[in-house]
Amino acid sequence: MEQRRADSIRQTLEQLIITGAFADGERLDEIRLAERFSVSRTPLREAFQTLAASGLLELVPRRGAYVRHPGIIELVEMFEVMAELEGMCGRLAARRLTDDGLAQINGAAEECEKALSDGDTDAYYRENERFHNLLYDASGNTFLASEARKLQRRLQPFRRMQLHVRGRMKQSMGEHRAIISALEEGDAQMAETELRGHIAIQGEKFNDLMAQYNRSKMRKAV
Amino acid sequence: MEQRRADSIRQTLEQLIITGAFADGERLDEIRLAERFSVSRTPLREAFQTLAASGLLELVPRRGAYVRHPGIIELVEMFEVMAELEGMCGRLAARRLTDDGLAQINGAAEECEKALSDGDTDAYYRENERFHNLLYDASGNTFLASEARKLQRRLQPFRRMQLHVRGRMKQSMGEHRAIISALEEGDAQMAETELRGHIAIQGEKFNDLMAQYNRSKMRKAV
DNA sequence: GTCAAGTTTATTGTATACAAATACCACTGT
DNA sequence: ACAGTGGTATTTGTATACAATAAACTTGAC
Structure with a gap:
């Protein structure tokens, strides 16, 4: 089963967040991340939704995505x-x-x-x-x-x-x-x-x- | 806190699915649903991601979103x-x-x-x-x-x-x-x-x- | 010098355009 | 009749364009 870009981004980001590559509270810049993964913002944002659902990100409307490490x-x-x-x-x-x-x-x-x-x-x-x-x-x-x-x-x-x-x-x-x-x-x-x-x-x-x-x-x- | 369209779509769809407005295994047509909610496919697809994360939908790559009722x-x-x-x-x-x-x-x-x-x-x-x-x-x-x-x-x-x-x-x-x-x-x-x-x-x-x-x-x- | 209001810039949210893959269907050959 | 093939249409996935909002900065008044 082939995989969408959004899925592989999700996996990669999930691992990065869980292993602490981003600081708690850090805002994930859509444009910079999109460049880093060589994709547009669309699949990236879809990945954000999934990550937010599992509690790894907090999506603040009109403010951005913030990584949320458990205290x-x-x-x-x-x-x-x-x-x-x-x-x-x-x-x-x-x-x-x-x-x-x-x-x-x-x-x-x-x-x-x-x-x-x-x-x-x-x-x-x-x-x-x-x-x-x-x-x-x-x-x-x-x-x-x-x-x-x-x-x-x-x-x-x-x-x-x-x-x-x-x-x-x-x-x-x-x-x-x-x-x-x-x-x-x-x-x-x-x-x-x-x-x-x-x-x-x-x-x-x-x-x-x-x-x-x-x-x-x-x-x-x- | 105002809410994005994607969020309100997610809530509406979640309620529709949970209360059984869609049959199990039914495919959700992005275009038709987008028309129904008077939005584009973009926020709809973001809502799909969240719903899939909570198990209400199954996203099959390149095939679409299928509602999944618990057996x-x-x-x-x-x-x-x-x-x-x-x-x-x-x-x-x-x-x-x-x-x-x-x-x-x-x-x-x-x-x-x-x-x-x-x-x-x-x-x-x-x-x-x-x-x-x-x-x-x-x-x-x-x-x-x-x-x-x-x-x-x-x-x-x-x-x-x-x-x-x-x-x-x-x-x-x-x-x-x-x-x-x-x-x-x-x-x-x-x-x-x-x-x-x-x-x-x-x-x-x-x-x-x-x-x-x-x-x-x-x-x-x- | 500081604060406030207005303007500019940057960033998110959504719509649309395009690319790629799948489904559908007619047609052909056996 | 039916399987296979080719082509068209539909649909998903992604990129880009545009709109709307919030952040940053400038300017001006006190």
Whole structure:
């Protein structure tokens, strides 16, 4: 399926915004951006609409498009919701998971283990993402899975940051094991609790991280 | 704050789609719609982008915009997620609710009571919506509240339909009382359970409703 | 020197023009 | 009769032109 220019612009801009290439509150100049992407303003503005819908931009009528990075408060709120969604995925997955699905999840977890012993943060992040995505699908609720993925994408750089905290990768791996064990036993309550905690810990401890947070550090971590 | 044409088109189209003015899978003709709204294709297409982002349209490259009504399965999935979000709102609200917030919620509930005794379904729907919106805010998590509102809007006509089922309005009111009582006692667990059930019941029993569901009936109910 | 009003400039919002791709349809050949 | 082909018409995607509004600047009065 071929893609419109507007779509590729959207993807590119989304990644640029999420990874912090633009400062919070910065106004995106339509003409300059259009030149930069070698397109006219029309597809660019269509991309703006989509990005605004997902909260990455704020479109102020007659004033322009402003990038909106979540503040610390909104970030904690988003983690709180993410924890709930993942917990829900775990609860449902524990009841609905197939043998094949479990095998795939186990596979992703094993890749995580390998990345951990290699000390390869990038690989761990990648396989961790796969682990969670498989779990979303295992919930058997495609709408839930899609919402979870949407939110995961927005939290992406912040989840990634945390892996660089000393010991976090190992701790995360331990939590994965507990999640899998709950899934294997079909313990919905346990799966929910473990997953919620697995995400909530990231939100709750965020203030610590933010204390030493600044733009350049974040970009490096990403 | 004045509004762009694209915004008002988006609102109008959203309402038209949600209330079922277009059939599922129907292609929206840009030119005809532009004429109908007395605008050019440009603002219309910008509105399309936003509507596609919220799942109301599917934009197929080079083929057009197709309205996408949730099927019965997706609908049940959405109710399942809505139940979780509302339950979460209840849990948080029980811990964070202020006296003033509780008073407002009580106020909305009283209006519901009045609508119930008057047999006024429209008024009940309106005040019920206010009741739930106050609850979202009471969660103290603005991101959660905004997500809950988004999903509520999409489920709007289906929630509304249910009020026309014999006895549902009275039953709903009883659930509201239980929710308030849990909030008053600060019982987070109870508030979550009650609210989740309050929404889940709508999703779970949906198959019954759908058995006799058809387009014209739905439009009448809305 | 500062503030205010008016004018200029820049920027957003919308309409139109054009390009590119798809759908439609008649026609031909088997 | 039917599949395939070519050509036309329709429709989407993008560029550009124009209109409307807000920002920036100039000028003038106090």
